Amino acid sequence: MAQVPVPAASSEAIRRTMVANRRRDTAPEIAVRRLLHGRGLRYRVDFPPMPSLRARADIVFTRQKIAVFIDGCFWHQCPDHFVMPKSNVDYWGPKLRRNVERDRATDMALVAAGWVVLRYWEHRDAGGIAVAVEREVLAATASRSPLNRHEVQARMAGHLEEMK
Numbered sequence: 484m485a486q487v488p489v490p491a492a493s494s495e496a497i498r499r500t501m502v503a504n505r506r507r508d509t510a511p512e513i514a515v516r517r518l519l520h521g522r523g524l525r526y527r528v529d530f531p532p533m534p535s536l537r538a539r540a541d542i543v544f545t546r547q548k549i550a551v552f553i554d555g556c557f558w559h560q561c562p563d564h565f566v567m568p569k570s571n572v573d574y575w576g577p578k579l580r581r582n583v584e585r586d587r588a589t590d591m592a593l594v595a596a597g598w599v600v601l602r603y604w605e606h607r608d609a610g611g612i613a614v615a616v617e618r619e620v621l622a623a624t625a626s627r628s629p630l631n632r633h634e635v636q637a638r639m640a641g642h643l644e645e646m647k
C-alpha cells in the first residue's frame with residue numbers, strides 16, 4: 484500500500500496542528516476521568532476493549548463492557564469545530580478520513596461483541612459527560628447483578644435529584 488509521506492517537520496503549521504491535537508491525556512479526557520473517579524467509579528485508561536481490536540478506548544469499564552471515547556474535534560471531525568488544515572491537504576484529507584472510518588469500524592466490532600460504545604465530543608461539558616457515563620455504568624451493573632439493583636437505583640435517584 485502506498486504510504487503518503489509525513490510532511491517535513493520543518494512545516495511549522497503542521498507541527499502546531501499536531502501539538503494542539505494530542506491524542507491522549509487531553510484536558511477534556513482528564514476532566515471527565517477526574518469526575519468519574521470522584522464519583523467512585525474505577526476504569527481502565529487508554530485501553531483496548533477487545534484484544535483482537537487494535538483500537539484503544541479512552542475510558543474502559545471492563546466488567547460492564549462499556550467503552551468511552553472522548554473524540555477530539557479535529558481528529559474525529561466534529562461538525563461544529565473541524566477545519567481542514569489549509570496546507571498539505573493531500574496528507575490530511577485521507578488521514579482524517581481513515582480516522583473516521585476506523586471509528587465506525589471500531590463501533591461496529593464492539594457492538595457486535597456486546598459492548599456499549601459511548602462517544603462524546605471533547606467540546607461537551609465534562610460534567611454532563613461524566614453524569615451520562617455513570618448512568619450507563621450503573622445501569623449495566625444493575626442488569627448484570629440483580630442483587631445490586633436496589634443500591635444502584637438509589638444512587639440513580641440521587642443523581643436525578645442533583646440534575647434538577
Ligand SMILES: [Zn+2]
Pocket residue numbers: 556561562563564565604605606
Ligand atoms: Zn467540537
